[in-house]
Amino acid sequence: MKFDAPATTNPIDQLKLVGKPLNRIDGPFKTTGTAPYAYEHHELPDTAYGVVVGAGIAKGRIASMDTRAASAAPGVLAVVTARNAGKLGKGKMNTAKLLGGPQVDHYHQAVALVVAQTFEQARAAAELVQVRYEATRGTYDLSLAKDGAKPPEPNENTGPVETRVGDFDGAYAAAPVQLDVTYTTPDQSHAMMEPHATLAVWNDDGALTVWTANQMIDWGASDLARTLGLPKDKVRLISTFVGGGFGGKLFVRADAVLAALGARAAKRPVKVALQRPLIANNTTHRPATIQRIRLGAGKDGKLTAVAHESWSGDLPGGSPETAVNQTRLLYAGAHRMTAMKLAVLDLPEGNAMRAPGEAPGMMALEVAMDEMAERLGLDPVAFRILNDTQVDPEKPERPFTQRQLTRCLQLGAERFGWAARQSRPGQQREGRWRIGLGVAAAFRNNLLQTSAARVRLDTKGMLTVDTDMTDIGTGSYTIIAQTAAETLGLPLERVTVRLGDSLLPVSCGSGGQWGAANSTAGVYAACMALRQQVAERLGLDPAQAQFENGQVRVGERSVPLAQASADRELVAEDKIEYPKEFSEKAQQSTFGAHFVEVGVDVASCEIRVRRMLAVCAAGRILNPKTARSQVIGAMTMGVGAALMEDLAVDTRRGFFVHHDLAGYEVPVHADIPHQEVVFLDEVDPMSTPLKAKGVGELGICGVGAAVANAIYNATGVRVRDYPVTLDKLL
Numbered sequence: 001m002k003f004d005a006p007a008t009t010n011p012i013d014q015l016k017l018v019g020k021p022l023n024r025i026d027g028p029f030k031t032t033g034t035a036p037y038a039y040e041h042h043e044l045p046d047t048a049y050g051v052v053v054g055a056g057i058a059k060g061r062i063a064s065m066d067t068r069a070a071s072a073a074p075g076v077l078a079v080v081t082a083r084n085a086g087k088l089g090k091g092k093m094n095t096a097k098l099l100g101g102p103q104v105d106h107y108h109q110a111v112a113l114v115v116a117q118t119f120e121q122a123r124a125a126a127e128l129v130q131v132r133y134e135a136t137r138g139t140y141d142l143s144l145a146k147d148g149a150k151p152p153e154p155n156e157n158t159g160p161v162e163t164r165v166g167d168f169d170g171a172y173a174a175a176p177v178q179l180d181v182t183y184t185t186p187d188q189s190h191a192m193m194e195p196h197a198t199l200a201v202w203n204d205d206g207a208l209t210v211w212t213a214n215q216m217i218d219w220g221a222s223d224l225a226r227t228l229g230l231p232k233d234k235v236r237l238i239s240t241f242v243g244g245g246f247g248g249k250l251f252v253r254a255d256a257v258l259a260a261l262g263a264r265a266a267k268r269p270v271k272v273a274l275q276r277p278l279i280a281n282n283t284t285h286r287p288a289t290i291q292r293i294r295l296g297a298g299k300d301g302k303l304t305a306v307a308h309e310s311w312s313g314d315l316p317g318g319s320p321e322t323a324v325n326q327t328r329l330l331y332a333g334a335h336r337m338t339a340m341k342l343a344v345l346d347l348p349e350g351n352a353m354r355a356p357g358e359a360p361g362m363m364a365l366e367v368a369m370d371e372m373a374e375r376l377g378l379d380p381v382a383f384r385i386l387n388d389t390q391v392d393p394e395k396p397e398r399p400f401t402q403r404q405l406t407r408c409l410q411l412g413a414e415r416f417g418w419a420a421r422q423s424r425p426g427q428q429r430e431g432r433w434r435i436g437l438g439v440a441a442a443f444r445n446n447l448l449q450t451s452a453a454r455v456r457l458d459t460k461g462m463l464t465v466d467t468d469m470t471d472i473g474t475g476s477y478t479i480i481a482q483t484a485a486e487t488l489g490l491p492l493e494r495v496t497v498r499l500g501d502s503l504l505p506v507s508c509g510s511g512g513q514w515g516a517a518n519s520t521a522g523v524y525a526a527c528m529a530l531r532q533q534v535a536e537r538l539g540l541d542p543a544q545a546q547f548e549n550g551q552v553r554v555g556e557r558s559v560p561l562a563q564a565s566a567d568r569e570l571v572a573e574d575k576i577e578y579p580k581e582f583s584e585k586a587q588q589s590t591f592g593a594h595f596v597e598v599g600v601d602v603a604s605c606e607i608r609v610r611r612m613l614a615v616c617a618a619g620r621i622l623n624p625k626t627a628r629s630q631v632i633g634a635m636t637m638g639v640g641a642a643l644m645e646d647l648a649v650d651t652r653r654g655f656f657v658h659h660d661l662a663g664y665e666v667p668v669h670a671d672i673p674h675q676e677v678v679f680l681d682e683v684d685p686m687s688t689p690l691k692a693k694g695v696g697e698l699g700i701c702g703v704g705a706a707v708a709n710a711i712y713n714a715t716g717v718r719v720r721d722y723p724v725t726l727d728k729l730l
């Protein structure tokens with residue numbers, strides 16, 4: 001189905017199930033431990049266990065490796081290294097090789113897998129692998145590498161690396177009110193609960209099956225095939241339940257490649273869960289940024305000059321953190337420039353983490369907006385509203401398909417009691433706490449992706465939906481069931497959803513907050529194709545047929561849907577595709593506003609978040625319960641980014657010092673107060689047939705700045721270096 005928004009009159013507008021806060025259909029499986037995660041598949045006999053050995057240097061080569069003691073240890077079945085693994089290719093999505101040697105590209109790059117009959121035997125034997133390294137000097141400090149940073153190669157993810165409109169320098173120099181500030185955000189780890197884990201088994205015909213934890217089935221199967229030098233149809237990748245991803249499982253990682261190699265060497269199924277201490281340095285992370293923002297405004301508070309430059313680092317061949325993206329779109333201003341620069345760093349591979357680009361970009365831009373509002377003597381809510389735009393500020397001929405930023409800010413200010421905020425910092429106190437309120441806009445782009453699905457109506461009138469979409473804890477199973485049931489007029493109980501298997505039609509997968517809107521659009525397309533078949537089978541006019549309450553009706557005539565497939569099941573497959581002009585003609589984004597109240601201890605400077613509110617405008621909300629869970633999770637992650645999360649770099653040896661959930665701090669329940677989420681009652685007719693957009697990443701964008709702004713309001717101390725820890729306030 002080619003989605004042709006303006007002409008669509010679609011039946012989804014009288015809704016019974018879509019848009020309702022239904023419980024997750026996978027909830028009971030998860031709460032009863034009957035939703036198997038990759039490592040929990042126990043059904044294959046003789047499964048062996050692999051333990052990964054990570055490189056002990058950041059850069060250099062392996063001079064020698066002695067695996068004799070490990071191989072001779074009790075229970076050991078195989079030791080896989082680059083020497084005996086055969087020729088390996090590189091996946092499209094990986095910057096560094098997933099099995100290193102003799103060259104070492106980054107610390108904890110996998111250099112061996114020890115496979116044994118039990119996990120304990122494998123772990124003990126892995127300690128016996130002797131590696132002698134020849135280290136070479138690397139570059140690990142972004143602040144030192146910044147001056148040598150270059151404009152990165154543009155690719156489909158980065159977009160343009162530099163944009164210029166009008167005459168920024170002239171307009172900035174002439175602006176009566178100016179701001180020139182630099183912010184830093186640290187490297188961050190996804191820190192998902194479920195580590196990267198895989199169970200791999202080879203069939204007799206040389207085909208590989210992996211049960212793994214992955215957000216993107218088709219990318220994963222393709223890259224695993226590329227890495228192992230197999231035709232893609234020889235790789236089956238299954239990921240039916242995922243214990244958190246946040247971008248860290250967008251790609252095949254070492255666990256999958258090494259489980260496959262281990263299983264080949266040991267001639268049995270092999271399971272590998274990346275050991276928690278390896279995750280920070282072996283997998284990907286959100287790269288640190290240095291961001292300089294310059295704003296120029298007239299005395300009337302209108303921005304005339306907007307500049308945002310960002311520096312980040314990655315391994316050779318890597319990509320920048322696209323932290324300037326939102327600044328191209330969020331506020332008006334005739335003269336503007338944005339630029340990204342990329343330094344080569346020999347740290348582990350940087351890549352997407354929840355709302356890559358916007359999440360750290362908003363942590364800078366939205367504090368700068370707070371600083372500028374203060375300089376102008378304006379309320380920060382009013383200042384943002386004053387500089388709203390309904391068109392792409394870089395290309396004014398492109399309108400936004402929907403943009404209710406102003407409404408989000410206004411409604412949020414009312415609901416949060418913003419009027420009570422003291423505009424001068426450090427004025428409000430309750431006992432030992434200084435109290436502050438902060439606000440930030442939320443912004444995240446809405447991405448359109450092709451997504452396919454197949455639906456089958458069986459002879460009993462039960463419907464099965466097949467698509468390789470994943471549910472990474474987000475609620476995909478539920479919203480897909482809602483969509484299919486709605487479109488075919490069936491009760492939810494008659495719909496079964498099967499996800500996360502590369503044998504199923506290729507979906508958009510879970511990433512970039514595009515999963516919900518696009519996967520349901522694909523399911524809608526398949527269901528519309530099935531409606532056609534059903535109507536034809538029943539001898540009804542497909543254009544007239546109404547699908548409701550298990551019946552298909554034309555005028556007075558009503559026939560049970562199940563009658564259409566009583567003799568022979570019906571199968572339909574289709575995908576949603578968006579014409580290219582869609583994104584050229586108009587800009588699709590999601591908007592919101594975050595409000596935060598903090599308390600800062602007068603003596604210790606301990607920071608507590610006391611209240612949080614997010615108002616989101618993200619098209620039709622397919623299921624307010626699962627969407628709310630996404631947003632409160634994202635708000636929680638935003639608090640982590642503001643106050644805690646920091647992969648500290650050892651700049652002499654080139655690794656992230658933090659390597660477990662004890663050292664890498666993330667918020668716990670006691671850190672998070674009451675959170676409120678409001679969704680504007682919005683539809684975006686240009687987004688998908690269901691008029692929905694993404695929301696899962698919108699929830700994190702801006703939170704960190706709202707927290708930092710609240711801290712400033714409480715204390716009068718402006719910290720521009722995240723995380724804002726209490727020592728920086730003393």
Ligand code: MOS
Binds near residue numbers: 246511512
């Ligand atoms: Mo998201 S960082 O694209 O999973």
